[in-house]
Amino acid sequence: MDWDKLRIFHAVADAGSLTHAGDVLHLSQSAVSRQIRALEETLNTTLFHRHARGLILTEQGELLFDATKSMNRRLDAAAARIRDSEEEVFGELRVTTTTGFGTLWLAPRLPKLYEMYPDIKIDLMLEERVLDLPMREADVAIRMKEPSQADLIRKRLMSVRMRLYATQAYLDQRRPLDNITDISNHRLICQQLSSTQVSAGATLIHHLLSHEVTSIFTVNNYYGVLQGVINNLGVGVLPDYVVQDFPHLVRCLPSLESGEVPVFLAYPEELRQSKRIMAFRDFVQDEIFAHRRSLAELGRED
Numbered sequence: 605m606d607w608d609k610l611r612i613f614h615a616v617a618d619a620g621s622l623t624h625a626g627d628v629l630h631l632s633q634s635a636v637s638r639q640i641r642a643l644e645e646t647l648n649t650t651l652f653h654r655h656a657r658g659l660i661l662t663e664q665g666e667l668l669f670d671a672t673k674s675m676n677r678r679l680d681a682a683a684a685r686i687r688d689s690e691e692e693v694f695g696e697l698r699v700t701t702t703t704g705f706g707t708l709w710l711a712p713r714l715p716k717l718y719e720m721y722p723d724i725k726i727d728l729m730l731e732e733r734v735l736d737l738p739m740r741e742a743d744v745a746i747r748m749k750e751p752s753q754a755d756l757i758r759k760r761l762m763s764v765r766m767r768l769y770a771t772q773a774y775l776d777q778r779r780p781l782d783n784i785t786d787i788s789n790h791r792l793i794c795q796q797l798s799s800t801q802v803s804a805g806a807t808l809i810h811h812l813l814s815h816e817v818t819s820i821f822t823v824n825n826y827y828g829v830l831q832g833v834i835n836n837l838g839v840g841v842l843p844d845y846v847v848q849d850f851p852h853l854v855r856c857l858p859s860l861e862s863g864e865v866p867v868f869l870a871y872p873e874e875l876r877q878s879k880r881i882m883a884f885r886d887f888v889q890d891e892i893f894a895h896r897r898s899l900a901e902l903g904r905e906d
Contacts, residue, residue, distance in 0.1 A: 609643040614672040677740040693883045694723035700742040704826030706730040732800035744871040751870040766805040766862035769853040774836040791819040791838030799824040804862040
């Protein structure tokens with residue numbers, strides 16, 4: 605099968621238009637159309653339904669598009685490995701992690717990475733959904749559990765626990781919070797139980813709600829929980845990694861916390877030698893070491 609025709613087919617399927625595909629490929633619409641017709645003749649099938657608003661893939665076209673997407677991912681992986689044979693760290697690195705960890709811990713630290721490697725380009729994808737690393741939906745992932753996908757290199761980075769935090773301003777306006785039964789006198793801020801979250805966090809929330817909480821504010825991610833807490837709305841269930849960057853938060857009910865949540869960094873085996881991956885991995889590990897040291901100095905790490 606003609607690789608050039610497949611390349612043109614993929615561009616048309618991705619754009620949904622002969623004209624837009626031609627712009628991407630720097631070809632005329634008629635040239636693109638001829639190549640698509642030739643490919644359909646070779647396969648003896650119709651790949652697109654044509655209508656006034658553009659092109660829609662037929663069932664056979666969908667099958668071929670799935671194949672060309674897989675080919676493109678593999679070609680991208682090969683190109684990345686070739687680029688990474690150089691000593692310099694440069695190019696795009698697609699990083700996926702959860703909304704909470706990405707916004708509250710990782711993103712604030714990325715300026716340091718760019719200072720070290722100004723030619724790197726981070727594409728940060730905040731997803732509760734686990735992206736498929738072997739299929740190159742992302743290059744590297746930081747997740748709150750050990751990845752189960754095959755052909756991945758995994759490294760445990762640290763452990764996290766969910767704890768209760770509030771501002772001193774909020775606590776000064778409310779009745780004491782000395783034991784868990786006092787939670788009924790306070791507004792609880794937490795993730796919605798229907799939201800995707802670590803089971804340890806959901807278990808802690810269930811435990812708190814069993815103590816007659818009368819006022820509650822729920823959000824679908826930890827960034828929203830944090831905003832509620834720092835704006836004196838109530839007592840929030842938050843991961844312990846937030847306290848370094850928000851030292852004015854007060855930990856409530858220190859004996860109460862979730863079970864341990866492991867944090868893993870993972871990337872495909874085929875990117876083992878990637879200079880970008882190694883640079884990012886080492887950067888994250890160094891930042892975690894500095895984070896732990898800072899917490900120890902603050903006396904806020906058990």
